[in-house]
Each structure stands twice: as C-alpha cells, then as structure tokens.
Amino acid sequence: MNFFENVDxxxxxxxxxxFLKLIKNKDKQFLIQIQILLEKRLIxxxxxxDI
Structure with a gap:
C-alpha cells in the first residue's frame, strides 16, 4: 500500500x-476551484x- 494514497x-x-460540501454550501466559487483542480489532475x- 502506498503511503501517499492516504493523503491524496x-x-x-x-x-x-x-462535492457533499458543495451541495450543502452551494458555494459556486468553491465549485469552480474544485473543477479546475480535477481537470488539472485528469491531465x-x-x-x-501516455509515458
């Protein structure tokens, strides 16, 4: 087991x-930040x- 999996x-x-936090807070700015981070991670x- 990779140590870093626990803190990823x-x-x-x-x-x-x-996303549960987003749904509760309906914080649009936070949603945008999460979306950007997820897109970066996907890239x-x-x-x-590819390597």
Missing part, C-alpha cells in the same frame, strides 16, 4: 466529501498514462 487530496473519498493522469 484527489482520492475518491476526498472528492466525494468535497496529469492522462500524461502519466
């Missing part, structure tokens, strides 16, 4: 928690898969 801010649990994952 993009882990499934943390992403779910973030990183795609780049890593």
């Amino acid at each position: 801010p993009f882990s499934k649990k943390n992403i779910m928690d973030s 990183e994952l795609n780049l890593n898969n």
Whole structure:
C-alpha cells in the first residue's frame, strides 16, 4: 500500500466529501476551484498514462 494514497487530496473519498460540501454550501466559487483542480489532475493522469 502506498503511503501517499492516504493523503491524496484527489482520492475518491476526498472528492466525494468535497462535492457533499458543495451541495450543502452551494458555494459556486468553491465549485469552480474544485473543477479546475480535477481537470488539472485528469491531465496529469492522462500524461502519466501516455509515458
């Protein structure tokens, strides 16, 4: 088991928690920030898969 999996801010649990927080708060700015971070992470994952 990778140590960093426990602290990965993009882990499934943390992403779910973030969206639950969004739904409760309906904070549009926070939603935009999360969307940008997820898009960056997706790009990183795609780049890593290409190598």
